[in-house]
Amino acid sequence: MPASPSRLTAARLRPYLGECGYGPGLIEANLRLAQHSPAALVAFAHAPFDSRSACIAVIDGFTDPLQDAVACRPLGAPVILVCFPDRLQWWTQGTTRTELRESVPASQIGQFFEQRRKWFAPEAIYRAKTLGRFDKNFQLEFVDLGLMPLVEAEAGRTLERIVERAVLGTKSRLGWRDVSLEQGHWLLKSNFWLLAAKILRDKGVPAFAGVNLEDLDQVYHRLAKHYGAAAPVEVGTKQKREALRESARQLSQVSPLRLVSTEALAYLYENALITRETRAELATHSTPTYLVDYVIGKLRPWIEEIETERRRVFEPACGHAAFLLAAMRLLGELLPSQMSTPGSRHRYLRERLWGCDIDSFALEIARLCLTLADVPNPNGWGLRGQDMFAGHVLADGAREAAIVLSNPPFTNFSRAERSGLAAAQAEAQRVNKAAEMLWRIVTNLQPGAVFGVILPQGLLHSQDARTLREFLAKDFEIAEICLFPDKVFTFSDAESVAVLGRRLRAGRRATRPIKYRRIREVDVERFKQAYEVTNEVEVSPSRFCPENGWDFLVPDLEEVWEFCRRHIKFRDVADIGQGLIFRSRNDPLFPRKGIAQADRRQKGFLKGFARLRETLETHGLPDTCWLNLHPSVIRRPVRGTTTGIPQLLLNYAPVSRGPWRLKAFMDRKGHPVTSRFLVIRPK
The missing domain is CATH 3.40.50.150 (Vaccinia Virus protein VP39)
Known part of the structure; x- marks a missing residue:
């Protein structure tokens, strides 16, 4: 391991990262995600460099290390090292919190990395991020399994906002209200190609180095060639060109998209680009x-x-x-x-x-x-x-x-x-x-x-x-x-x-x-x-x-x-059926001034059960109401009009989406019930 530096800076940690397995080709210096975010030295597991392959971020600390570490979250690196002249702080990035794990004097930096060389190795952190979710052998205690999916979804939402702003802005500048299918496709494609060119430029692809997004013809020509597309996007009229140039100007001001992962683009496709x-x-x-x-x-x-x-x-x-x-x-x-x-x-x-x-x-x-x-x-x-x-x-x-x-x-x-x-x-x-x-x-x-x-x-x-x-x-x-x-x-x-x-x-x-x-x-x-x-x-x-x-x-x-299969079936000892089904008020046969049920006592009505309260527990009974059992309001009596016989009641509709979907209630008096219940009576 290299000798411990007398004055610690992010740049001086590069040799220590190298000892952990991050060669020169796996480290990016001065990487910024936004205009005011700290410049970071980022170590990646492998190419392509994105939030999925990012392992360790190193920054210089100035005032608030917590705020600086939190600002690094879009990198997707679970390990954040904040350097002060006399000490190193190890922060861990999580789905809900960014936490200080350890503070190390500058004189002990060599020992710190030596003890954690296996933990900090590129393949160890990358496997913990990707394979650790379904194989515990790859998990590392300081790698939050939910961080990577969260960062990718956040990046996808950012791209979604960028594209929607560009598309709606272009549409507004053109004065389009009702958009045809052909116009909608052009709006999406023309603006998406601008976004694609920016991403390729930010990722350092040589063919897009220094490309001016406002030079629409050049952008679309280069992208068509890079894609192997049959033809570039057709800009069209002067009005369309000016509308797209404004989109390009706004897109140029967006923070660098260098670490956008392909998984973030998948989110964009599902949520913004598909009609x-x-x-x-x-x-x-x-x-x-x-x-x-x-x-x-x-x-x-x-x-x-x-x-x-x-x-x-x-x-x-x-x-x-x-x-x-x-x-x-x-x-x-x-x-x-x-x-x-x-x-x-x-x-x-x-x-x-x-x-x-x-x-x-x-x-x-x-x-x-x-x-x-x-x-x-x-x-x-x-x-x-x-x-x-x-x-x-x-x-x-x-x-x-x-x-x-x-x-x-x-x-x-x-x-x-x-x-x-x-x-x-x-x-x-x-x-x-x-x-x-x-x-x-x-x-x-x-x-x-x-x-x-x-x-x-x-x-x-x-x-x-x-x-x-x-x-x-x-x-x-x-x-x-x-x-x-x-x-x-x-x-x-x-x-x-x-x-x-x-x-x-x-x-x-x-x-x-x-x-x-x-x-x-x-x-x-x-x-x-x-x-x-x-x-x-x-x-x-x-x-x-x-x-x-x-x-x-x-x-x-x-x-x-399987246990129940060995026992007698319900049908052998009980009669099972649904409760009574009332006629609809729209049914021509429903009495003109008829009432099927009431909350208060009505002449000729019987006390019964019409609905099931969600919070009802099985040792209780459903709330009672008054039911009209006259044949004129009943379409099918099924098992719901019989009274005076002890019965077991079950909810007809499932009470949950889990395996336990039925609640049983003992009705010893035998009330009439509606179709919201199943009735079980002994034969």
């Missing part, structure tokens, strides 16, 4: 970064077993290429040292990643993301604008790939889509698009190839996907089935499931237990931060068999169901 019409038409639901990281992380052990030259990745319905980006990072990490030079890495990855989508604007985001992840190289990635169901796109992609990753549309084929595919001799065999995609993929994968897909939960048990599940059960090893609630996707309410599998060699059967995990709505945030699940069980592959229709759905609290 409501496109989302509805293409059934788009952008894959959250935390879910992408989870799938890739869980598949990592299998991917490591695949020979380096065979690691080819295919992402159908790639959108903004979230899975391709994560796979790029992983494949780059797994390269042997002789292939990890920038040139070799670049060539290797270009030959092994490709995706397709029918959304042309999503592919633009994908090109930018892949280009940013491969700075400073220009675009050349295998992104194709095509319908994955046309021709042999999926079959060919699956045969060539050893790794298939996808979050396909969850919707069913429309009649027009089915007719179009049939006419093109690519007839869909299934009703659901996700089921059709996965069928075409898995039937063409080679032995040893792996897949990780996000699907609608209905495919676990639907008749439409039965033969698909049978094929998976017979020919694949399933590592995990992980169920998610709705609201996982920003603009979709679909309940989803992640399925991870690997194709077996002919004649072999899966024997390892399958991890069956479930995340309830209340636990989504815990899953996002640390991949903690609501519950987890292991199931034998043999349970998926013809006897249960190849059903992949494992019920919550299955041990309770």
Whole structure:
């Protein structure tokens, strides 16, 4: 270790960082995130330099070290070192707090770094940030697992505000009120290309060094060349040019975007760049970064077993290429040292990643993301604008790939889509698009190839996907089935499931237990931060068999169901049914001045139960009201009009979204009840 400096500064810590594993090519000096933020010496795990790869930030302390350390949070580095002439302060960056961990005299700096060399190593901090969320072996006590996702989301929101301000400003300057689809696309694309040029300039890409954003023709020409786009953005009229120049002027004043990660761009795509019409038409639901990281992380052990030259990745319905980006990072990490030079890495990855989508604007985001992840190289990635169901796109992609990753549309084929595919001799065999995609993929994968897909939960048990599940059960090893609630996707309410599998060699059967995990709505945030699940069980592959229709759905609290299976059924000893159903007031048969129920006593009405209070506990009874049992106001009596017989009442609608959804109440007097209750009476 170098000798301890007599007067400590951030610059003098560079040799100590080098001893921890940060070579000259991994350290950036004088890095500022905003005009008034402290200049930082930042050590990265590897290229590309962004908030995901940032490990340690070193700054000079002047007045308030806490304020300076907090200002470094957008860097994404969990370790902040603040230098004073006579001492070093080690601060840790967290999701909610920035804390002083240790203060070290300048004379003991060498010993400080020597003792923490393994902790501070690039691969140690990077793995703690990325892999620590699902593998405790990589966790470090001073690395907050929720920091990286939080920083990326904050960066995404910043980009969202920038783009929205630019688009709305351009629209206002043009005097446009009602915007056509074509105008909306032009507004988004023209301003997004300006943002892309700024990001590439801020990241030091040579082709954009010193570029003037207000020189629209030059900016769009350079970007088209860098992207490999067919043509640059067409500026159009003089009025449009002036409107865009003002956007460019404002964008030039935005703080440097040097550390923007591709994951932040994914947030931007989902929240600002995709129109409501496109989302509805293409059934788009952008894959959250935390879910992408989870799938890739869980598949990592299998991917490591695949020979380096065979690691080819295919992402159908790639959108903004979230899975391709994560796979790029992983494949780059797994390269042997002789292939990890920038040139070799670049060539290797270009030959092994490709995706397709029918959304042309999503592919633009994908090109930018892949280009940013491969700075400073220009675009050349295998992104194709095509319908994955046309021709042999999926079959060919699956045969060539050893790794298939996808979050396909969850919707069913429309009649027009089915007719179009049939006419093109690519007839869909299934009703659901996700089921059709996965069928075409898995039937063409080679032995040893792996897949990780996000699907609608209905495919676990639907008749439409039965033969698909049978094929998976017979020919694949399933590592995990992980169920998610709705609201996982920003603009979709679909309940989803992640399925991870690997194709077996002919004649072999899966024997390892399958991890069956479930995340309830209340636990989504815990899953996002640390991949903690609501519950987890292991199931034998043999349970998926013809006897249960190849059903992949494992019920919550299955041990309770199995215990109850050995006992007599309710139907053997009790009569069960819904409470009475009143006629609607809009029903022509409803009496003109009729009353179905009342809070106060009415002549001829009986005291009963009409609704269930959310806070009611099972040792009590629902609030009583007065019910009219005259046949003229009742559409169906069902089990609700019988009185005087002791009964057990259950809520008809679930009281929660968890496994415990029914409350039981003992009604010893036998009141009449409405359809909001289930009635259980002894036979």
